[in-house]
Amino acid sequence: MTAVYKHRLFWPIVSLLTLIAINAIARPQFITITMRDGELYGALITILRDSAPLMLVALGMTIVIATRGIDLSVGAIMAVSGAVALTIIDGSGDPDALATVLIAVLVAVLVALILGMWNGFLVTVLGIQPIVATLVLMLAGRGAALLITGGKITTVNSAPFKWMSSGYMVALPVAFFIAVAAIIVIGVIERRTALGVLTEAVGINPEASRLAGVRSRGIIWGAYMVSGALAGVAGLIYASRTSAADANNAGVFIELYAILAVVLGGTSLNGGKFSIAGTVVGVFIIQTLDSTVLFLGIPSAQSPVFFGFVVAVVVVLQSPRMRSGLANLSGRLRPRGAGVQDREKAEVA
């Protein structure tokens, strides 16, 4: 039992289940899932579908944060990627041709990858702090996206492109499959090879890992490229959902939500140990919270207050001071010796 309680995903999962339970009690239709024409519908399915862009961005952010970095530019990269794809589709003769859409998607992701490479260059080669290095692109990226679309909101009507966000495969939304594919790829590469351990080593102590022969430069650089590319795909899904490239509104605040998801999932912003499963849970917490706020009838403009409050409560609960306070409390309830032992164990951990 204590093993379950001590697991680092315990609190995130409890929060998620509590949220779902509150919703289910308040409105039973929340957990009902209906089947129509071989496609599943329901609030939970909507959450799965709508969480895809945030999931992609948060996965990339997890890797970057594990290297002791941060990537503020993801929202801007989303805007650029959407702008590039829609400008290509819009400029082609036949927006419905599959080849056109494929080229547009590939070029957009490539551009996003290059932007990620730029961030990585600033951080690893020039040695600029990640928060400033990515702030540059965060400021300039949206301007670049506006220039690409010529200052207007480009809209297209392309069935294959629209399919990315609203299509269905095997009864589930396509966007969900894209997110799952990203989770699996990242999970396998980071956890079934040594890369994950090396990434954590770089995050825990860059100098020591360099002396131990870890090529930290390549690992950090790679992290920013992954983050950029994933943000590019997220930008495509966002653009596909609205069928428009809106440079001013695509991915606004997503970097903040992504960082929040990573932190909620138990990954420390100080780098080092990271948890991909934690990030996945974190993203679902945020998306469910979003859906809850909508349901409660709070005007969406006022929902930030709710978010701010939840963030504060969660980070305070996760803080070392609060944890040791709770440990002391539970120690007092149990026989003296056992409590002390537990505390020592917690300190070692």
Place this chain on the structure above:
Amino acid sequence: MAAMTTTTARAGGRADRASSRVQTFLSRHGGMMPTFAAALILVLLFIGAEAFLRGDFIKPLTISNLLINNAYLLVLAVGMTFVILTGGIDLSVGSVMAFTGMLGAKLLADGLPVAIAIPAMLLGGAAIGLFIGILVQYFGVQPFIASLAGLFLGRGLAFIVSLNSIKVEDPAVLWLQSTRWKLGDWVVTPTGIIALATVAIAAFVLHLTRFGRTIYAIGGSEQSARLMGLKVGRAKVGAYVISGTCAGLAGLLLTAYANSSYPRNGIGTELDAIAAVVIGGTLLTGGRGYVLGSMIGVFVYGTIKTIINFMGAEQAWMQIIVGALLLLFIVVQRAIVARAEGRR
């Protein structure tokens, strides 16, 4: 490599006494270099604008407007400087400014006197700053996340006050912006004076008080500051409270500037403020930087904005140019820090 350049520079310095004096100055005041660079860029921007635009850029009116139009950003940047000097960051200032602006406008619209509304605005800002500071200092939350909570909180509260913009008709608030004191061709409004006074007070506090020196010490090394017996916790929370109060004051200035308050005000302004502080030569790692530098940073920012308006160029260029300038400055800063480390 850095060591090599230093040796060559030293060899050159021995040969030439004047350049040796420059070297000494540089090594003693290396921390000031980014701020000097910012001032230089500002001068170059002015000369460039004067030469390539219609030739009527360097006029007292243009320069006066620079202060009047950016008074709120200047106040935000001053508060941000305190936080960044401790090695933290405050993402909440834009939305706190929106919230306090809405709060003040609402109180005035409800018929309360200015003597209540303005202190309420400042206190509202200070309260959110205190909230962030306590999260950072006593719960060990990273400044980024703690101030993110403040950002959400401020924005949501602004919308809770009202979803629509509120017009301000109070004569005292309007007076702040509509009064123009003239000295020859130079013009200044009370809002401009307030902003300049904020800079002056901040510079005094940072350089000549125990609290200010503690802020620098924390940025240099929090551990050492604590071991020296400085009141680290109090100063750190204080920095966030100052930043929040400045955001409250900025809310007042912006409300006076626009004659109204809108809950969507100041989205992304925290980034402008951070950019201005960094351009002004303050290191984001903390411990080095000047409030006067932040003021220069705000003027650089404002000048670029004015130039773009003069040229009638697309607003998109504003973001790109500010991004590029930011990059230029951090590369310059990086080079300076690398040199300082090489010398050690």
